[in-house]
Amino acid sequence: MARFLHIADIHLGFDRYDNRERTKDFFYALQDVLQRYAIAAQVDFVLIAGDLFEQRNIQPAILNQAQICFEMLREANIPVLAIEGNHDNRPYGTKSSWLRYLADWDFLILLEPGDVAAGELFYEPWNVETKRGGYIDLPCGVRVLGSYWYGATAPKAIEQIAAAIENLPPGPEHIVLMFHHGLEGQIARYAGALRYDEVLPLRNAGVDYLALGHIHKNYSVEGWIFNPGSLEANSIEESRYERGAYLVDIGAAGVQAELKRDYYQRSVVRLSCTLRGHETLEDVEQVAIAQVQRAIQSNQLNPDDAPIVELRIEGQVGFNRLDLDTRQLQQQLQALSNALIFLLKYEADSVTYASPLSDDASRSQIEQEVFVDLLTANNVYKKRAQALSRGMIDLKNLQLEGRSEQELYQFVETLLTSDSE
Structure with a gap:
């Protein structure tokens, strides 16, 4: 039996809120997951199914974060197998990326199909000398294959991958494929998702475990398709998704994948209040303060955690909505909650009236x-x-x-x- 850790969408270097501490959260999450569920769990290997980095071009400090984490695994003799995602893939027309750099320095194994148009085989075995290859046969009895970020051409690429798998020489009993794409029906407003029948050729070709990335929400389908979701929430909206890291055992009994969620994550709290239109300007401010205070008293919000907090104010106000000093109120609420980031969503409308008038009104x-x-x-x-x-x-x-x-x-x-x- 083999054991491995499947993670994806780590997004080191995340900087959406222009907050250094929030950027570090993504590093701490990766570091903690690897310590708990790779090193302590004594896995045979780790899979990164795309989007290790938030951007193609990264700062030195972000590269250093990746090296620190992978050095931990290297010291524990745990290989890291990775593919590029849409966030960190090499720009069109270039032959290098930061994942390629990490592979060249033996921090990870970057599995990439060959260039068939240039006369290469689609899947060549991993070469430790050239540090190139599309698949690797591991001593634990698992063959792991890589892929690219294909975008809209993913259905056609799947056909090509399935055909290439069937032409590979005999190898280990179990086949794992990393693929950075999403299935339809998992999240709303996601265009270009794959239908189940479009990925089914991979199972018919012998894939036992399809290790997905790209969608930041955890899901699994029919015991062979698995997507762990992002390690950290990339937005307030994503905080409602279940996500984590898959600790997987694969052997004669099949695939046993357990989603692990107990690791370092910044607390995210979402609050809301609805105004009825009769409140004064001072009333609105007090309603917002009371909402945060109730969240603290009920332990929904713990100021000691320095959480990320969103307060959404909806409904109607009986004054010009622009009279509310949202910046001052946001600062007051951030201090009250000790939030690392406090997002005040002021979406209330001013009350409007329209008296009926006759057509001949002067x-x-x-x-x-x-x-x-x-x-x-x-x-x-x-x-x-x-x-x-x-x-x-x-x-x-x-x-x-x-x-x-x-x-x-x-x-x-x-x-x-x-x-x-």
């Missing part, structure tokens, strides 16, 4: 009703909307008469301080 009537609607939508003025709207008509007329600014100011001051309606 211009003055239309103006009057427009003012009434605007005032009624504001919590401060809605009780005096009728009186204030008449005053605004009078103010307009005074302006048209050419009254002085002082006279206009005194009129407005009297209008706003008056208790009459």
